[in-house]
């Protein structure tokens with residue numbers, strides 16, 4: 001099977017095209033990449049939906065015109081929308097972090113978390129997160145360590161907001177592998 005290297009970690013195989021018209025991207029382990037493909041394309045390539053089941057609303061031109069309308073009407077994010085999007089990003093970063101990161105990758109991740117704590121747009125959330133960092137240095141020695149560290153940081157906020165704690169043994173199912 002031929003593969004084309006599009007990025008050091010991601011690949012397309014035989015220029016396979018998904019139902020949305022985009023190329024299917026694979027991880028280095030040969031599995032379809034969840035965070036690189038749309039949900040529809042991911043479902044198609046993992047056999048959850050047929051490759052011929054192209055819903056009308058996924059056609060490129062309609063999607064583009066809907067997007068234009070949405071762009072015009074969307075408001076800036078509030079603390080909740082910003083938070084949800086940011087946690088999605090942070091947990092997804094952990095899901096793609098190397099299983100055995102080298103020193104440079106570990107240093108980059110520590111720097112990223114440190115800078116993130118200074119620029120997070122909800123300033124009072126950022127202040128609390130900085131305090132959390134001082135008491136709980138980021139664990140960057142492996143993907144699982146980092147994933148659990150972000151999970152615990154997220155739980156700290158959940159508790160502060162009176163929400164349930166997430167079981168951090170399940171972080172990889174939620175943010176990388178899925179539940180099946």
Ligand SMILES: Cc1cc2nc3c(=O)[nH]c(=O)nc-3n(C[C@H](O)[C@H](O)[C@H](O)COP(=O)(O)OP(=O)(O)OC[C@H]3O[C@@H](n4cnc5c(N)ncnc54)[C@H](O)[C@@H]3O)c2cc1C
Nearest residue numbers: 079080083084086087125128129151152154155157166171
């Ligand atoms: C660094 C940071 C600090 C924040 N501080 C504050 C704050 O001080 N005050 C405030 O009001 N809001 C804060 N927020 C926002 C807040 O955490 C939520 O994102 C927001 O309230 C929306 O909550 P939600 O119920 O939609 O789900 P979220 O808490 O955003 O979670 C999204 C999804 O993540 C999963 N999840 C939940 N907990 C965990 C976990 N521990 N590990 C892995 N996955 C999990 C669940 O599937 C959940 O549906 C902060 C956000 C960030 C990123």
